[in-house]
Amino acid sequence: MRFVVDGSDVHAQPRPGQCLRTLLRETGHTAVKKGCDAGDCGACSVLLDGTPVHSCIVPAVRADGRSVTTAAGLAPGDELHPVQEALAGGFGFQCGFCTPGMSVTASTLCESDLPDLDRRMKGNLCRCTGYRPIREAITASVLGPVRETGPTLRPAQEPTTGNAHGVGRSVAPEAASRIVQGREPFTFDLPPDHPAARALVLRVVTSPHAHARIVGIDTAEAEAVPGVVAVYTHLDAPRGRYSTGRHEHREDDPDDTRLLDDVVRHVGQRVAAVVAESTEAADAARRLVRVDYEPLPAVFDPEAARRPGAPLLHAERTPADRVHEAHRNVVAAVHTETGDVDAALAASPVRVHGTWQTQRVTHAQLETHGSIGWLDDDGRLVIRSSTQVPFLTRDELARLFDLPRDRVRVHAARLGGGFGGKQEMFTEDLVALAVLRTGRPVAYEFSRTDEFQRAAVRHPMRVSVTLGATDDGILTALEIDLLSDAGAYGNHSRGVLFHSLAESTAIYRFPAKRIDAEAVYTNNVPSGAFRGYGLGQVILGVESAMDLLAERLGMDPFELRRRNAVVVGDDPGHHDLVWGSYGFDQCLDLAEGALRRGNGATAPEGWLVGEGMAAAMIATMAPFGHIxxxxxxxxxxxxxxxxxxxxxxxxxxxxxxxxxxxxxxxxxxxxxxxxxxxxxxxxxxxxxxxxxxxxxxxxxxxxxxxxxxxxxxxxxxxxxxxxxxxxxxxxxxxxxxxxxxxxxxxxxxxxxxxxxxxxxxxxxxxFGDQRSLAFNVHAVRVAVDPETGTVRILQSVQAADAGVVLNPAQCRGQVEGGAAQGIGSALYEEVLAAEDGSIANPVFRQYRVPQFADVPDTEVLFAETSDSLGPFGAKSMSESPYNPVAPAIGNAIARALGVRPYEQPFTRERVWRLARGLG
Structure with missing residues (x-):
C-alpha cells in the first residue's frame, strides 16, 4: 500500500493484523513510541489526515492512501511547531518519552479547547512532570506566554555566575528540540544501518502457577516453527544465582534468582525464551512450548508466610546468600531498641497508636524495560539497555557468563523514565544468553502487561506505629512494627527494609525507640526499588501518627514538628551522615505560610474541607559508598x-x-x-x-x-x-x-x-563516603464529598531543602513530579492481585495513572541553604518529594471527615465507607 508520512511517500505491505505504530517504526519513523500498545497512554499518537489517533490501535491497512504526521513532521525541516517550541523552552518534559505524542495531540488544539484542556489531553499520560509545565506550554502556544508562577527562590540562591548556561540558571536540556520532535533516540530507536536494527526477537513463556516445579518441557513443536532460531529453558541457563537488584556492593542483595529456573514462584515468571526472526514467529512458537508443572503450595499473605508450616519459597538459601531466615521466608530483619521503650510509653501522659497499610504500585514509566544485544567487531558482548545502572549490570553479566569485564559493554541511550525500576536486571541477562549462543543481535522488549507481571512493584507494607509524648507535645518514645511483602524474590528487599526505617525514624528526637521489622517472601509479584526506597511507606505511618498526636494534644501539627525536629548537632542516625546544611525549619515555615495564605480552589457546596501536612527527611545518596x-x-x-x-x-x-x-x-x-x-x-x-x-x-x-x-x-x-x-x-x-x-x-x-x-x-x-540530609514538607487542603467519597485537592504546596538549586526549573519539575506520583499512590494507584496471585489489572486502562485532571499544580518553595558536601552547595532532590505527599493527604482527609484512613490508596470507595462509618 502507499501512504504519506511527514510529507514523504511510503510504500509498504503491512502484515495481517499489524497496527500502524509498528509499521511506522519499521519504516524508520521512530518518533512514534510504544508505551502501552493498548490505546491508553498516547506515546504513539500521530495525526491521521489531521486527526490525532493512537497508532497502536489503528490497523495499519487504514493508512492506505492517507496522510500520517508524526512529531517529527509537525513543522517543516528542523523547525518546531509552536507547541513544540513551548514544550522545549518551558521544561514541558523530563524523560521526554511521552513528549512526541503529547505534542502531536496538543498541536490540534485552539483557544476554544483550553477550557476543556484536561479532557482533550486525557489520552496522553506523563509520568514525570505532574502536567503543570505541559499545561502551561500548550496554553502559551495558543495564547502566548503565560505568567511564571514559580519556583520561589530565596535571595541567596540567585545565580552567582554571569554565564547564561552556568549553575543557578534554568537552562533547558541540550536535547530539548530533539525530544519534542521525537528525534532523540531511546533504547530501541536505532538507525536503519545499525548492525542490530534487524535483531532477532526474544519472547518468553511464562508460568500460569504461583508456585510449581517444572518436571518437563517439550520445545520440539516450538523449534519447528519457521523462523525460530532457538528455544532456551532452565537446562540451558547458567547455574549461578544472583539478584536482579543492583547495588555498588552486590552483597547488598540476596542471591536467590536463576536466569531460568526449574521452580517458578509467581504467576508470570519466565519459564522459557524463544528467539526468532520475527515477532510473529516468536509469538507462535512460545504458544507451542509444552511445560509439565507439579503445582506446589503457595502463600500470598506475608503474615502467614512467616508462620510455622508455611510453604517455603527459597528453603535452600542461607545467610551466605543474604537471606536471613529461609525457614521462615524472611529475607531480612531489623530488631533494635535504644532506651527502655516500654517504660517510656508507660510513663507517657499521651500515647497514640495506629496501623497503616500501603499497596503495590507500578512504576508506570512509559518506556518499558528492554535490551538489544550483539557482538561487536572484536567479539565483545554489547548490550544497549534501558538501565539506570550500566556498570553494575555489566559486572553481573560478566560474572554470570564467566566473562572478563572488558569483554562486556553495557550502554544506555536516553531512558524513558525509571524511578528505580530500571535499577534491576530484567532483560539484559536473557539477551546476553541469546546473543552468546546464537552469535546474532537479539532484542527483548517488555510489553506493558510484562511491566505489571514481571517487573518489580513498590513494596506493600504494614506499618504499626506507637508514639508517646508529654502533655506539651515532647516526644518520649517510638515503637514501630513493620511487615514488608518482598514477593517471590528478594531483589531490593534488604535495602528497602533498612532504608525505610532510617531517616523516617530519625527526623524527630526519640529518647526511646524500638523497631521490629521483617521483609518476607510470598508468591506475589516481586517488589523492588521505587522512588523513596521504602521511606514513603514508613513515613505514612510516622507522619499519620504525629497528626493523631497533634489532634490528641489540640496542637498545631506544624508546631508539634518544630518542638521535636532533629537539629544540627543531634546524632543523624548513621556514621556517614553529616550536617552539610539544615533547612527543616525553613521548610516548615514556608509550607505553613503558603497554606495559611490559601490561594487554592474553592470547595463545592456540601463538601467537607480539611488541611494536612507531613514532613520527610532523606540522605543525599545511598549508604556504603556511591562511586x-x-x-x-x-x-x-x-x-x-x-x-x-x-x-x-x-x-x-x-x-x-x-x-x-x-x-x-x-x-x-x-x-x-x-x-x-x-x-x-x-x-x-x-x-x-x-x-x-x-x-x-x-x-x-x-x-x-x-x-x-x-x-x-x-x-x-x-x-x-x-x-x-x-x-x-x-x-x-x-x-x-x-x-x-x-x-x-x-x-x-x-x-x-x-x-x-x-x-x-x-x-x-x-566516592561518596559522606552523606548530607535534605528535607521536604508537603501541605494540602482537600475537599471531600461525603456522598461519593471523592477527594479533590484544593491546594498543594511543597517546601524543599535542596541546597543551592543548580537548575531551578528542572528542580521544580522534580518536586512537582514526585508530588504527582505521591498523589497517584495516595488516591488512585493500586496493583491488584487475584486469589491465585495473578495480577488482576495488568494494563493502564484498569490501573489509574493520574491524568491531566487528576493532578493539581503544586506550589514549590525552596529553602535557603548551601550544602558543604554537594557541588556548588547543591543537595539531591529526585526521590524525596514523593515521601510526604500521601501522609499529608491522609491527614487532610482525616481532618475533613473526623475519621482517619488507614489503608492506602484512599480511594473513593474507601473514603465513602469512612464517611458512612463503615470502616
Missing part, C-alpha cells in the same frame, strides 16, 4: 569533551553536568559535548539512583573540570613563563600577562601522558 569517575578533555579547537557514567532518564543530570562544566570553563553549551551512560566512557559509575546524579556524578565532574582548568593555566604559564595564578580563560585560549596562549598550543604543550586521542584530559572521582 563516580569522570573525565574532562580540552580539544585543540577549544571545545570540551566530558565523560560521565551516569544515565539520563528525566532526572536532568546531563543538563546539570553541562552547567557545572559551563560554570568552570565559562563556556556555552555549544562548546561542551557530554558522553554518558556507557561502560566504555569512564572506569566506573555506581549508577543513576539514590538521587546521586548531582551529589556524586556532579561532584566528580566538577573535580575533573577544576583540575583541567588548573592544568590549562599551568601549561599556559609555562609557555609564557608567567605566574599560573595570573592566567585566565579567554575567548581563544588562556590569557596570560604576556599573551593569550591558544587552545591548540596548550594541547600541544601538554605532557604525552596527559593526552587522550581527543586532547588534554584530566579525571575526577567521587
Amino acid at each position: 563516580a569517575h569522570t573525565t574532562a578533555t580540552l580539544r585543540p579547537d577549544g571545545t570540551f569533551l566530558l565523560h560521565a557514567g551516569t544515565a539520563e532518564f528525566g532526572n536532568g543530570t546531563t543538563t546539570v553536568l553541562r552547567q557545572i562544566a559551563a560554570s568552570v570553563f565559562d563556556a556555552g553549551f555549544d562548546r561542551l559535548e557530554l558522553r554518558h551512560g556507557d561502560t566504555d566512557a569512564v572506569s566506573h559509575d555506581t549508577g543513576a539512583f539514590a538521587s546521586a546524579g548531582i551529589t556524586v556524578a556532579g561532584k566528580a565532574l566538577h573535580a575533573a573540570c577544576l583540575a583541567l582548568h588548573r592544568r590549562m593555566r599551568q601549561i599556559a604559564a609555562a609557555v609564557t613563563q608567567t605566574d599560573p595564578d595570573a592566567g585566565e580563560l579567554a575567548g581563544g585560549g588562556v590569557q596570560t600577562p604576556v599573551r593569550t596562549v591558544s587552545w591548540r598550543e596548550i594541547v600541544a604543550a601538554a605532557d604525552p601522558d596527559e593526552l587522550s586521542p581527543e586532547g588534554l584530559t584530566t579525571d575526577g572521582s567521587e
Whole structure:
C-alpha cells in the first residue's frame, strides 16, 4: 500500500493484523513510541489526515492512501511547531518519552479547547512532570506566554555566575528540540544501518502457577516453527544465582534468582525464551512450548508466610546468600531498641497508636524495560539497555557468563523514565544468553502487561506505629512494627527494609525507640526499588501518627514538628551522615505560610474541607559508598569533551553536568559535548539512583573540570613563563600577562601522558563516603464529598531543602513530579492481585495513572541553604518529594471527615465507607 508520512511517500505491505505504530517504526519513523500498545497512554499518537489517533490501535491497512504526521513532521525541516517550541523552552518534559505524542495531540488544539484542556489531553499520560509545565506550554502556544508562577527562590540562591548556561540558571536540556520532535533516540530507536536494527526477537513463556516445579518441557513443536532460531529453558541457563537488584556492593542483595529456573514462584515468571526472526514467529512458537508443572503450595499473605508450616519459597538459601531466615521466608530483619521503650510509653501522659497499610504500585514509566544485544567487531558482548545502572549490570553479566569485564559493554541511550525500576536486571541477562549462543543481535522488549507481571512493584507494607509524648507535645518514645511483602524474590528487599526505617525514624528526637521489622517472601509479584526506597511507606505511618498526636494534644501539627525536629548537632542516625546544611525549619515555615495564605480552589457546596501536612527527611545518596569517575578533555579547537557514567532518564543530570562544566570553563553549551551512560566512557559509575546524579556524578565532574582548568593555566604559564595564578580563560585560549596562549598550543604543550586521542584530559572521582540530609514538607487542603467519597485537592504546596538549586526549573519539575506520583499512590494507584496471585489489572486502562485532571499544580518553595558536601552547595532532590505527599493527604482527609484512613490508596470507595462509618 502507499501512504504519506511527514510529507514523504511510503510504500509498504503491512502484515495481517499489524497496527500502524509498528509499521511506522519499521519504516524508520521512530518518533512514534510504544508505551502501552493498548490505546491508553498516547506515546504513539500521530495525526491521521489531521486527526490525532493512537497508532497502536489503528490497523495499519487504514493508512492506505492517507496522510500520517508524526512529531517529527509537525513543522517543516528542523523547525518546531509552536507547541513544540513551548514544550522545549518551558521544561514541558523530563524523560521526554511521552513528549512526541503529547505534542502531536496538543498541536490540534485552539483557544476554544483550553477550557476543556484536561479532557482533550486525557489520552496522553506523563509520568514525570505532574502536567503543570505541559499545561502551561500548550496554553502559551495558543495564547502566548503565560505568567511564571514559580519556583520561589530565596535571595541567596540567585545565580552567582554571569554565564547564561552556568549553575543557578534554568537552562533547558541540550536535547530539548530533539525530544519534542521525537528525534532523540531511546533504547530501541536505532538507525536503519545499525548492525542490530534487524535483531532477532526474544519472547518468553511464562508460568500460569504461583508456585510449581517444572518436571518437563517439550520445545520440539516450538523449534519447528519457521523462523525460530532457538528455544532456551532452565537446562540451558547458567547455574549461578544472583539478584536482579543492583547495588555498588552486590552483597547488598540476596542471591536467590536463576536466569531460568526449574521452580517458578509467581504467576508470570519466565519459564522459557524463544528467539526468532520475527515477532510473529516468536509469538507462535512460545504458544507451542509444552511445560509439565507439579503445582506446589503457595502463600500470598506475608503474615502467614512467616508462620510455622508455611510453604517455603527459597528453603535452600542461607545467610551466605543474604537471606536471613529461609525457614521462615524472611529475607531480612531489623530488631533494635535504644532506651527502655516500654517504660517510656508507660510513663507517657499521651500515647497514640495506629496501623497503616500501603499497596503495590507500578512504576508506570512509559518506556518499558528492554535490551538489544550483539557482538561487536572484536567479539565483545554489547548490550544497549534501558538501565539506570550500566556498570553494575555489566559486572553481573560478566560474572554470570564467566566473562572478563572488558569483554562486556553495557550502554544506555536516553531512558524513558525509571524511578528505580530500571535499577534491576530484567532483560539484559536473557539477551546476553541469546546473543552468546546464537552469535546474532537479539532484542527483548517488555510489553506493558510484562511491566505489571514481571517487573518489580513498590513494596506493600504494614506499618504499626506507637508514639508517646508529654502533655506539651515532647516526644518520649517510638515503637514501630513493620511487615514488608518482598514477593517471590528478594531483589531490593534488604535495602528497602533498612532504608525505610532510617531517616523516617530519625527526623524527630526519640529518647526511646524500638523497631521490629521483617521483609518476607510470598508468591506475589516481586517488589523492588521505587522512588523513596521504602521511606514513603514508613513515613505514612510516622507522619499519620504525629497528626493523631497533634489532634490528641489540640496542637498545631506544624508546631508539634518544630518542638521535636532533629537539629544540627543531634546524632543523624548513621556514621556517614553529616550536617552539610539544615533547612527543616525553613521548610516548615514556608509550607505553613503558603497554606495559611490559601490561594487554592474553592470547595463545592456540601463538601467537607480539611488541611494536612507531613514532613520527610532523606540522605543525599545511598549508604556504603556511591562511586563516580569522570573525565574532562580540552580539544585543540577549544571545545570540551566530558565523560560521565551516569544515565539520563528525566532526572536532568546531563543538563546539570553541562552547567557545572559551563560554570568552570565559562563556556556555552555549544562548546561542551557530554558522553554518558556507557561502560566504555569512564572506569566506573555506581549508577543513576539514590538521587546521586548531582551529589556524586556532579561532584566528580566538577573535580575533573577544576583540575583541567588548573592544568590549562599551568601549561599556559609555562609557555609564557608567567605566574599560573595570573592566567585566565579567554575567548581563544588562556590569557596570560604576556599573551593569550591558544587552545591548540596548550594541547600541544601538554605532557604525552596527559593526552587522550581527543586532547588534554584530566579525571575526577567521587566516592561518596559522606552523606548530607535534605528535607521536604508537603501541605494540602482537600475537599471531600461525603456522598461519593471523592477527594479533590484544593491546594498543594511543597517546601524543599535542596541546597543551592543548580537548575531551578528542572528542580521544580522534580518536586512537582514526585508530588504527582505521591498523589497517584495516595488516591488512585493500586496493583491488584487475584486469589491465585495473578495480577488482576495488568494494563493502564484498569490501573489509574493520574491524568491531566487528576493532578493539581503544586506550589514549590525552596529553602535557603548551601550544602558543604554537594557541588556548588547543591543537595539531591529526585526521590524525596514523593515521601510526604500521601501522609499529608491522609491527614487532610482525616481532618475533613473526623475519621482517619488507614489503608492506602484512599480511594473513593474507601473514603465513602469512612464517611458512612463503615470502616
